[in-house]
Amino acid sequence: MGRSPPGRARAAAAATDGHRAVDASDEGSLAELLRAEGCDAVLNAADPRFVMPVHRAAPDAGVTYVDTAMSPSRPHPERPHEETGVQLGDEQFELAGEWAERGQLALVEMGVEPGLSDVFARCAADELFSSVDEVGIRDGANLVVDGCDCCPTFPIWTTIEKCLNPPVVWERDRGWHTTVPFSEPETFVFPEGIGPVECVNVEHEEVLLVPRWVDAGRVTFKLGLGEEFIGVLKTLHALGLDSAAKVAVGAVAVSPRDVVAACLPDPAGVGHLMHGRTCAGTWVRGTGPDGSPREVSCHHVVDNDWSMAECGSRAVVWQTAVNPVLALELIDAGARSGSGVLGLEALPPRPFLDLVAGCGAPRRVEERTPA
Numbered sequence: 183m184g185r186s187p188p189g190r191a192r193a194a195a196a197a198t199d200g201h202r203a204v205d206a207s208d209e210g211s212l213a214e215l216l217r218a219e220g221c222d223a224v225l226n227a228a229d230p231r232f233v234m235p236v237h238r239a240a241p242d243a244g245v246t247y248v249d250t251a252m253s254p255s256r257p258h259p260e261r262p263h264e265e266t267g268v269q270l271g272d273e274q275f276e277l278a279g280e281w282a283e284r285g286q287l288a289l290v291e292m293g294v295e296p297g298l299s300d301v302f303a304r305c306a307a308d309e310l311f312s313s314v315d316e317v318g319i320r321d322g323a324n325l326v327v328d329g330c331d332c333c334p335t336f337p338i339w340t341t342i343e344k345c346l347n348p349p350v351v352w353e354r355d356r357g358w359h360t361t362v363p364f365s366e367p368e369t370f371v372f373p374e375g376i377g378p379v380e381c382v383n384v385e386h387e388e389v390l391l392v393p394r395w396v397d398a399g400r401v402t403f404k405l406g407l408g409e410e411f412i413g414v415l416k417t418l419h420a421l422g423l424d425s426a427a428k429v430a431v432g433a434v435a436v437s438p439r440d441v442v443a444a445c446l447p448d449p450a451g452v453g454h455l456m457h458g459r460t461c462a463g464t465w466v467r468g469t470g471p472d473g474s475p476r477e478v479s480c481h482h483v484v485d486n487d488w489s490m491a492e493c494g495s496r497a498v499v500w501q502t503a504v505n506p507v508l509a510l511e512l513i514d515a516g517a518r519s520g521s522g523v524l525g526l527e528a529l530p531p532r533p534f535l536d537l538v539a540g541c542g543a544p545r546r547v548e549e550r551t552p553a
Contacts, residue, residue, distance in 0.1 A: 271387060
């Protein structure tokens, strides 16, 4: 087993000079810390439950805000698999006017997915297509862990949350709407040796962000879970083991989801046992500049053995972490500016893609045969 979340936080703090502890749920303390340290930007890589305290603290402290995930969603109370309730990022976009009035920038969803995938969507719309029929974010991998038959590459707590929430789909004629978990299964062939993986609809930020700035007929996010792991998640749900609510077990109260997480290996501790590649990609179909049907896959593939050897990080972690660092470089250089709450689709893609090209795992564009 890996370290507990508090243990990981202490280990990260110990690796820095002059670190200070702060309660991430206390926006007043966060703003005070940002002012005291003379910060000009804050990168929020905390659990999504802490997105809003950090997001609200940043403008009070006068700093630029960057995050890797958006404020949590809440399903529609009566029609969770047809209509959206509170959507991912809704709470942040409610504050967009305040950010704009202050002339400050909140750059949201700056990881790999969301993040680089959104840059791919903007680039495709600007440079590769005259009109876009569909943007489909497709995430898949062939990662395996030595000696472990069931070892998610993401923490199981977050995996359950994302995969069992009602997935959101965007359609031009219908707007945002939801479906049942694991809907619209498809076999997507991933590049660079990963191969075919069964993908299903999953709730994710790109579907809420791409349509705000990219004119597309349809936007989806599908994750390559594979038939076996989909079966595991369905079983957890059928048994109530996906619940985060505490239940009485003898003299103690425990969350079933916490029990499942405690029984599985912590992904943070098995990077040296993990092998294979992971792909973050944006598949786009529509009409090319010459008027012909076109279909492309813009993707970013990282080999776990390479990322572990290069910097001691799992491929998924490396992919996620490098992008906000690049974003902060662009902000510091003045190449990323603006005000309000903005996704990457609202900004020119080329400066960011030029930096990605020099990071050891360049993005690629693959032409595909239109269906």
